[in-house]
Amino acid sequence: MLDDATVVWPASGSAAGKELAGRLAPYIGDRFTTYPIASLADQFCAAITAAIRDGEIIRTPITPDNLRQVFDKWVAMIGSELDVANPVDYATLFFTDIMHDGNQSAYASVGANLVTQDGRPAFFLRGSTSLLVVKNLRSYRDFWAIYLRPPEERHRRWLLERRDSLLPLDEQKFKGAFYTPLHIVDKAYEQLVATLGPNWQDRYIVWDMCCGVGNLEVKHSNYRNVFMSTLDSQDIDIMRANRICVGAEMFQYDYLNDDVTDFGEIDYALTNKVPMALRQAIADAKAGKEGAKPVLVLINPPYAESGSGIVKGDENKIGVEKTRINNLMREMNLGYASKELFVQFLIRIGQELPNSMLAMFSTLKYVNAPNFEPFRGIWRATYLDGFLVHSRAFDGLNGDFPIGFLIWDQGRPETIRDIATVALDRSGALFGEKMYAVRPTSSLLNAWISAPQARGALALPLSNALTVSRNPRRKLSCEGALGYLFAGNNDLQNAATGTCLTSSIYTGRNGGGSYVLPENLDRSAIVFSVRRLIKPTWLNDRDQFLQPSEPLSDVFKSDCLVWMLFNGSNLTVGADDLRWDDRDWSLVNHFIPFTEGEVGASGRFESDFMVRYMAGMTFSAEARAVLDAGRALWTRYHATSFPRKIRDEYKLNRADAGWYQVRRSLEAYGDTELTDFDPFKAAYAALGAKLRPMVFDLGFLPR
Numbered sequence: 001m002l003d004d005a006t007v008v009w010p011a012s013g014s015a016a017g018k019e020l021a022g023r024l025a026p027y028i029g030d031r032f033t034t035y036p037i038a039s040l041a042d043q044f045c046a047a048i049t050a051a052i053r054d055g056e057i058i059r060t061p062i063t064p065d066n067l068r069q070v071f072d073k074w075v076a077m078i079g080s081e082l083d084v085a086n087p088v089d090y091a092t093l094f095f096t097d098i099m100h101d102g103n104q105s106a107y108a109s110v111g112a113n114l115v116t117q118d119g120r121p122a123f124f125l126r127g128s129t130s131l132l133v134v135k136n137l138r139s140y141r142d143f144w145a146i147y148l149r150p151p152e153e154r155h156r157r158w159l160l161e162r163r164d165s166l167l168p169l170d171e172q173k174f175k176g177a178f179y180t181p182l183h184i185v186d187k188a189y190e191q192l193v194a195t196l197g198p199n200w201q202d203r204y205i206v207w208d209m210c211c212g213v214g215n216l217e218v219k220h221s222n223y224r225n226v227f228m229s230t231l232d233s234q235d236i237d238i239m240r241a242n243r244i245c246v247g248a249e250m251f252q253y254d255y256l257n258d259d260v261t262d263f264g265e266i267d268y269a270l271t272n273k274v275p276m277a278l279r280q281a282i283a284d285a286k287a288g289k290e291g292a293k294p295v296l297v298l299i300n301p302p303y304a305e306s307g308s309g310i311v312k313g314d315e316n317k318i319g320v321e322k323t324r325i326n327n328l329m330r331e332m333n334l335g336y337a338s339k340e341l342f343v344q345f346l347i348r349i350g351q352e353l354p355n356s357m358l359a360m361f362s363t364l365k366y367v368n369a370p371n372f373e374p375f376r377g378i379w380r381a382t383y384l385d386g387f388l389v390h391s392r393a394f395d396g397l398n399g400d401f402p403i404g405f406l407i408w409d410q411g412r413p414e415t416i417r418d419i420a421t422v423a424l425d426r427s428g429a430l431f432g433e434k435m436y437a438v439r440p441t442s443s444l445l446n447a448w449i450s451a452p453q454a455r456g457a458l459a460l461p462l463s464n465a466l467t468v469s470r471n472p473r474r475k476l477s478c479e480g481a482l483g484y485l486f487a488g489n490n491d492l493q494n495a496a497t498g499t500c501l502t503s504s505i506y507t508g509r510n511g512g513g514s515y516v517l518p519e520n521l522d523r524s525a526i527v528f529s530v531r532r533l534i535k536p537t538w539l540n541d542r543d544q545f546l547q548p549s550e551p552l553s554d555v556f557k558s559d560c561l562v563w564m565l566f567n568g569s570n571l572t573v574g575a576d577d578l579r580w581d582d583r584d585w586s587l588v589n590h591f592i593p594f595t596e597g598e599v600g601a602s603g604r605f606e607s608d609f610m611v612r613y614m615a616g617m618t619f620s621a622e623a624r625a626v627l628d629a630g631r632a633l634w635t636r637y638h639a640t641s642f643p644r645k646i647r648d649e650y651k652l653n654r655a656d657a658g659w660y661q662v663r664r665s666l667e668a669y670g671d672t673e674l675t676d677f678d679p680f681k682a683a684y685a686a687l688g689a690k691l692r693p694m695v696f697d698l699g700f701l702p703r
Contacts, residue, residue, distance in 0.1 A: 041430055042190055043146060059148035062098055063155055064201055065193045068166070068219040069186050070098075070147060075168045077143045082123070082132040091166040093123050093132070095159070099150050106150035110160065158202075159221075169218055180215040180300045180361060183428045184393055188405050189219045192359060195385045195407050196296075201225065204296040204357065205281045209255040210345070211235070214244045216298055223247030225293070227278045229255065249275050256323035256344050264328035266352050285355055297349055300361035301342040303403075332378065336371035343375060350379055355411040364388075364404050364542045367419055370441045370490055380413035386421050388434055390538050393426040400538035401493065402434070418702075423539055434539055437546065437702040445530065445545035445700065446490040449523050451514035454478045459505040460578060460585045465571035465660045466651055468580045472507040478515040482590040482609060483572050485524045486513035487531060492701075493541045495531040500569040503587040503658070521613065522557050529560040530700045532567060533692050540701075549699030555620050556694060562623040563687055565593055565610075566630050566659060566680075574606065574656030589656040592634075593627065596655070599634040603655030622687040629680035630659075636675050637662040643669075 007020070047058045062070050071094055078097070079090045092111040099107040100114045113124040121140055122133040134140045151159055169182060180188075192200055201222045208216055211228035213235050220226055226248035230236065233252040239245055251273055259270045268274045284292035321339045325348050329338035337343045342362045349358060358381065366372050366379075386406035391397045404421065419436040441447060454476040461472035486506040488498025500506060501524075506513060516524045530545060564570060574589035590609040619627070642652060646668050650661045657665075666675050696703050 040146065042187065042428075045430075046190070046194075047146075060146055061148045062151040062159070064158055064199055064221050065189070067159055067221040069189060071166050072169060072182075072186075074098075074143065077139045078134060078136075079168070081135045081139060084132065087168050089125060090168055093125065094166070096123060097121075097149070098147075098159075099156065101150055102144075106153075107156060107160070179212065179395060181393055181395070182215065182218070184389055184405075184424075185215055185219050187387065187389070187424060187428050188216070188359070188361075191385065191387060191405060191407065196357065200296070203293060205278070205285075205293045206296050206298050207278060207353075208298050209253065210299055210301045211250075212300075213242075214239050214248075216300060217245045217248060220245070220248075227251075227275065229253035229273075231255075249277070251275065255348065256325045256341070260324035260328070260348070264324075264331070264351075266348075282353060285353070288355070295353055295356040297353060297356050297358045297360070299345065299359075301345045303340070303342040303362045334374045334378070337366070337375035340365065342366075343372070346375075346379055350381075350410060353410065358408040358410055359405065360408075361403055361405050364402060364419075364436060367404070367406075367416060368436050368438050368542065368544050370444060370446075370544070373441050376416050376438075380415055381408035381410045382412040382414050383407075383416065383419055384409055386419075388421050388423040388539070389428070390424070390426040390431075392538075393424075393428070399541075401541040402539055432539070435702055436542070437544065439544065439546060443547050444490050445527060445547055446487060446512065448547045449485075449514055449520050449527060452478050452481075452517055452520070454515065458581065460580055460587070461507045462502050462504050462571075463507060465502065465573050465658070466575055466578065468578055469507045475505050475507075477505070478517070480517055481515040482518065482521065483516045484513060485516050485528060487527055488512040490544050491541070492534060492536045492543045492545075495534075495545070496536050499528060499531040500571050501528060501564065501591070503572045503574075503589060518609070518613070522561070525561040525564045526552070526557065528564045528567070528569075529691060530695050532569060533563075533688060533695055534701060543701055545700055546702070547699075550697065552698065554618055556691075556698070558614075558617045558619050559623050559687060559691055561614070561617075562593075562619065562626050563684075563691060565591060566626055566684055568663070570658070571660050573651070573658040573661055574654040575651040575661075576653050577651065589658045591658060592656060594631055594634055598631060600638045601655050602638065605656040606654070607656065620687075620690070622683070622690050625683040626680070626687050629683045633666065633675070633677070633680055634662055637666055640666070640669060640671070640674075 010020070043060055047060050050058075050060075060066070071091070074094050074097070075090055079093065082093065084090060084093070095107075095110045096105075096112040096114050099105055099110055105114065112126070115122050115124060117131065117133050120134050120137055122131055124131060150156065196204070201220055202225065205225050205227070206217070206220065207227045207229070209229045211217060211230050214228060217223075217226055217228055223245055224247055226245065228239075228245065228248050228250045230250075230252065231254050236250045236252060239250060253271075253273050258273060259266055259268050261267050261270070268279055281293060281295060285295045321341060321344070323344060325344040326338050329344065329347055332347075334347075342360070343366055346358075346360075346366065349356070366375060384407045386404055388402040388404050391399060391401045391403050394403065397403075402423065406419070406421070416438050418438055421434050421436075423431040423434045425431045456477035456479050459475050459477035461469040461475065463469040463472075484502050484505045486498070486500050486502065486508050488494045488508065489512065498508065498512070500508070501516070505515075514520075514524075534540070570591065572589050572591040573587055576584070576586045578585040578587065588606045590607045592605055592607070593610050593614055595608065595611055596603070596605055637657065642665055646652070646665050649668070650657075650665045652661060652665060666677075669675070695701050
């Protein structure tokens with residue numbers, strides 16, 4: 001082609017067009033490997049890594065570890081282009097193709113023959129009775145540019161023996177609450193190869209004790225090593241009817257109740273459900289018997305607590321956590337963790353299979369949540385590797401949060417440390433990297449402020465700035481309190497909706513928080529700001545706020561104070577006539593950063609605490625800009641004559657109205673010619689932009 005004068009070669013490679021590419025394709029198609037990054041990014045990265053290491057051509061070999069995945073891709077890219085009447089024949093055609101090097105077959109007979117028909121690959125199936133021609137030549141070339149054929153000679157017989165277990169997978173057969181989607185199962189098996197090494201499917205006995213209808217096992221290539229148990233016997237009937245995981249040993253088993261004695265010990269004789277072969281494998285592995293195959297627990301257990309929503313395969317009901325393992329956990333004083341079903345699985349697995357490998361899909365609560373610290377004190381294992389995936393990859397899950405597929409070695413017990421993983425989006429594509437900090441609860445941010453004791457009279461309970469809580473628990477006030485900082489659970493998931501500053505005690509969901517006093521105001525402002533500055537995402541959803549690891553400057557403290565005072569969750573107010581407990585209550589606002597004269601107030605503020613507190617403080621240019629823009633809005637508020645409806649709704653019956661009342665009443669009034677919020681929004685955004693990276697720089701959140 002280089003001697004062809006009709007070919008116009010461009011001056012640069014970037015100038016080459018489709019016409020030239022089309023003429024080049026027949027010459028270079030077999031010499032270049034094309035990877036669609038959207039669907040084969042992991043294979044591309046693995047192939048590049050292996051090629052650099054071994055100095056070999058960049059193609060992925062077909063091995064016992066990836067047989068199922070390669071077959072599924074072959075059906076999608078090649079098999080679907082053939083006029084196959086019976087899907088059972090796909091396996092025969094697949095092995096015919098992979099056992100051929102492009103010129104001749106590497107195996108005597110696999111049930112069909114690969115030939116060439118008019119320049120296209122074609123298959124003679126059952127002699128000459130059927131000729132199946134590959135229609136999409138590009139797809140065929142792309143597939144075999146990625147994979148190396150034929151397989152290594154040492155693998156060929158083993159692969160062929162698995163032919164009867166290969167049927168095209170119908171995703172609909174596996175639909176169910178929290179089912180593991182097959183493209184994510186692919187990622188799990190790739191991770192197992194990378195972590196446990198080649199031929200792990202032959203070297204490990206696998207037990208999935210909550211297998212459902214077999215999603216996690218359909219990619220396995222050696223079912224004689226696989227044991228699958230499930231709570232519902234109907235799941236087993238479905239798998240057998242659909243010829244799923246043929247060769248694996250399946251049995252009905254209630255893992256959280258069956259064979260658990262009143263003393264929390266495991267006695268298989270209680271039900272005699274566990275197959276003898278599995279019992280022997282467990283006993284041999286536990287005893288460290290020479291030559292015994294180790295056990296790998298591969299599971300996607302139900303990850304929900306009682307009353308939290310949906311449990312895998314059924315609606316969640318109060319008391320669903322009450323199992324025999326739950327009884328044992330309560331005796332072990334494991335507290336909140338005993339409610340989580342997947343943690344109950346971990347407790348029994350740790351007792352029954354202490355030397356096993358564990359590969360589990362689950363939420364990340366057990367890794368870093370404060371309520372699981374007692375659990376982490378007794379469950380020890382060495383983290384090997386894993387990945388996170390967006391919860392939206394799983395049908396039936398509400399919310400946006402990470403699901404981890406983490407691999408642990410229970411035979412090397414150690415306290416859980418920081419966890420580093422890669423993250424995948426819902427399609428399984430690489431999204432980024434993530435680290436989870438594991439710290440004792442004493443070093444978390446919600447333990448940074450010592451809550452003052454409440455010893456005063458009854459406090460007015462609030463559910464918003466001016467809304468009295470319905471049927472609240474009666475709580476006492478705290479002498480000298482300026483307000484109340486509500487800071488719910490310590491993770492980012494709860495920070496956005498679980499952080500606010502009120503003029504009296506706040507009775508929000510999940511509890512948490514403390515009275516704000518002059519002596520803890522600086523830390524209260526920092527806690528408020530740190531919790532509200534970072535936007536929650538699916539990936540940082542479970543991150544825990546930490547106490548600062550670096551010194552905090554006076555400017556940082558004053559920046560946080562100003563950011564809190566003008567935040568939308570500063571719900572402090574000045575108001576009269578709040579009715580509760582058969583009497584009227586008043587709220588005094590201690591959080592006005594201006595004097596009456598600065599904002600043109602017509603009456604006296606009940607408290608000038610904040611003006612006095614801020615006197616002499618050093619403010620950054622960004623904080624001063626917020627104060628200036630905020631002062632303009634406060635001035636506009638005091639110069640406005642609001643209609644009765646707005647005055648009643650926001651209780652504008654005192655001069656010391658708070659930022660909540662100022663902002664909301666001006667917005668409701670709607671006079672955009674006189675009230676311009678844009679300068680304030682710009683100044684406030686600039687202050688937030690300055691503070692946001694400092695949350696990580698100062699150690700409040702892990703990077």
